[in-house]
Amino acid sequence: MDRFDERLSAYASRPGWTAVLGYEEGDVVGFCFGTTLAPDTKCWNSMLTPLSASTMSENGKRTVALNEIVVRKAWRGRSVAWQLHEAWLTHRTEERVTLLVNPLNGDGAVQAVYEAWGYRKLGDRQPFADSPVFSVMLRSVTQGDV
Template structure:
């Protein structure tokens, strides 16, 4: 059985190394992502930046004491840069943020031995259950798993709204959204 532990920026220090270790294991060893964008140091810089935003939260899943994966993100405030790197235009008002409209799922990562068992979806739901925003957005590399990762998000109710490249050395991601609560 998977146990979930929720964290805020105040308790990030307690789990930072676990998050970094899982990132390195999955991104580097499992998926062979070795470009500078995926370096642990760069990931840690992004983690620090995300956690510095109001409302950042994370959930880690554990089975028999072993960390199996994590998800984290933060609400998009009125000053967000989230939508600025869109390469496709969005409808008027779509990118208007208030701090309570949209939460960004920055990362969701599950270790190999727990993949294919619905663990990612449970971590995702455990993270969302404490969110109060209207919608959730995420970025996915459409090439990941030859499109299989994006298909998983579509099965979870996400729809692609466009593409963006948030960093000069990052992939071009599919930008996806869905309501936080799906009836």
């Protein structure tokens, strides 16, 4: 939990950070948050799969990173994550959104959900020496855009 608190504080202090909370009858059922990638982002530095310079180019307005999406257990399987995700993206002005997903979570089911939401895998990334290897996924902020 300390590591999460540390990361949350770091993310929330960055320009462009926003969050969405979901409620049902006054109970918080989930949340998601993320922040704009700065021109000097190190987001693409730990890629294990080489990407083109144009893919990695950031100007502080191009890409938003979805840092976390969490739904309480009792509300899972009811499209709450999708609703939170889309509500959060509604207020974003960037052209694309990226996220990391552990491809082993749910034996690949979590990554398949993001694919169903329009994300495509760009490659693999290990952001910290002690972290798993994640799939880096990307999609347009506005569904239907290329």
